Amino acid sequence: MFKAIVSAETLTSALDSISVLVDECKIHLEEDGLEIRAVDPANVGMVDLSLDASAFESYEADGGLIGVDLSRLEDIASMAESGQLVQLELDEETRKLQIQIEGLEYTLALIDPDSIRQEPDIPDLDLPAEVILEGKDVNRSVKAADMVSDHIALGVDEGEEYFYVDAEGDTDDVHLELTEADLIDLQVGPAHSLFSLDYLKDMNKAIPSDTEVTLHLGEEFPVKIYFGFAEGQGQVTYMLAPRIQSD
Amino acid sequence: MFKAIVSAETLTSALDSISVLVDECKIHLEEDGLEIRAVDPANVGMVDLSLDASAFESYEADGGLIGVDLSRLEDIASMAESGQLVQLELDEETRKLQIQIEGLEYTLALIDPDSIRQEPDIPDLDLPAEVILEGKDVNRSVKAADMVSDHIALGVDEGEEYFYVDAEGDTDDVHLELTEADLIDLQVGPAHSLFSLDYLKDMNKAIPSDTEVTLHLGEEFPVKIYFGFAEGQGQVTYMLAPRIQSD
């Protein structure tokens, strides 16, 4: 059983943060909210999303599991005008999702969850450095690095106490330093890792520019990127594996 | 003889509602205004437009006939800024149209009307159902159907008294119901017909979202779509032939 009403904005935010990594996903319809975990085909980027029942206008579920085509669901949500509500209801018999937006009914065929790539186990890493910054600074870092390279290094200078972004191109280099004054918060620790810029660009697309974003970093370790949405009732964590540095 | 001055907005509205169906058209320069009728190459969609002399700042004509390339004329009209006037004058000797916009003169070669597809006789059908709705609801119907199918069914439920839109895809379906409360007016009658979505999408492009649109519908009959422009001094009627329903 699943029946829920949610604002189009909240639904779209949730879907967009998954669809930057995968085309299809499994959605766990838990009693206390939705849970989604997914990993990209190359096993490099993972996402873990939860959307609490309190983020919905109304929410009823009993632990089911459905598989959805994300771009389909995003198209439907885009039919809603600002402020309109989206009603979702699972038809257990036909295994279709009934979606209603102000008189418009959409019957969405679901995907067999067993046909969707297995959900990742997101490792519980103890990363030594923590950087809290605004979404627009993540965007700026990614855009700057993209001018010169396909890779981006993220790190923390423990002595000088700043977070940095480095990108080295064939001829040009980019270096960005954000001190505690530029950041919302900084917990220094040994941290320097290289990442594929393509993944970070995709993840960045889902990060609102005015959102508080938390990065957890280590030395040649994955980065964990956390941000909330739907007034904190939705949580997204990305994890991106590092690239081995070429010297 | 033909000499007229008209706002760029009015001229553009008139041209756009024809150009969604055909590239070239004949324009009748009647004493009391312009008349245009055209049918697409497949004989599926027709348009009948009249623009009264009162929609012009000044208007003089004596029943001539010209053939025009619509995209050319639209390009010229797009040179006008908001609020600017367009002056049109037919040079009988050269068979060219002199167009003036604030010091800019454009000499447009006309097309031999005999080389343009014959104008359709638009049948005077007596269609039993009438639906009056806002342009934005036409847009919403077309967009929703387009997510799942190439066809769209329009109909009226006589018992429950509502207008509906249906589209059936391979896996997903769309259904939209608009009751009298959602509509401007509804005259119920037996009505259910299937149409090619491509044509309706094209016609929809010419319908302003804040305009009152009247649909005349029957059972497996064409739909007539009527709307006014230029403060009611321009009238557009589209007629779209139905598709035979496949069961």
Next chain:
Amino acid sequence: MFKAIVSAETLTSALDSISVLVDECKIHLEEDGLEIRAVDPANVGMVDLSLDASAFESYEADGGLIGVDLSRLEDIASMAESGQLVQLELDEETRKLQIQIEGLEYTLALIDPDSIRQEPDIPDLDLPAEVILEGKDVNRSVKAADMVSDHIALGVDEGEEYFYVDAEGDTDDVHLELTEADLIDLQVGPAHSLFSLDYLKDMNKAIPSDTEVTLHLGEEFPVKIYFGFAEGQGQVTYMLAPRIQSD
């Protein structure tokens, strides 16, 4: 030695007015400001730009010469938000340009000036007619001519005292007349020359619509196009060679 701080807007205006003609250019780092001259590969369009030291927040230079990739430098300048400053500093040892924008450091490899096409000697022509008009009227002239032709004639009618634009297509013609009332100023003189529209379209891209533009014209002579930017502390002069008229 070169070290300067300038608003992103001023830097972008300067770069854009050069990059419409060439991909790379030499920049003279004079004591009293920057000087750039360039000619397109076909030797048809030239540009001469100066940006006075007073247009900078701070400026120090001693007559050096650097070669730059314009699209690179434009990309970097586009990283600045409105109102942000760009700091430029030449590293004499590495021959790289250090560019800083609010904590972001970009190290730009320079191009060997000797590998860049030789700078043109811009002839000091004594052209008899002068037309001063708004940038938006240059834009309108170019757009109108582009509807019918690849060429554009610019001239002055000495008897009737107006500036005109002519373009002749295979079937359609465009003619625009701007009298003294439409212009900022007009010095009549014998003037009528034909130009390639492609070049004028490119130059037009760099001309702000609300800028005062001065045209110097003659009979089958080049046109000189002058406009200022950065509150008059930057000056751009384009020179465009005429096309021989075909009769």
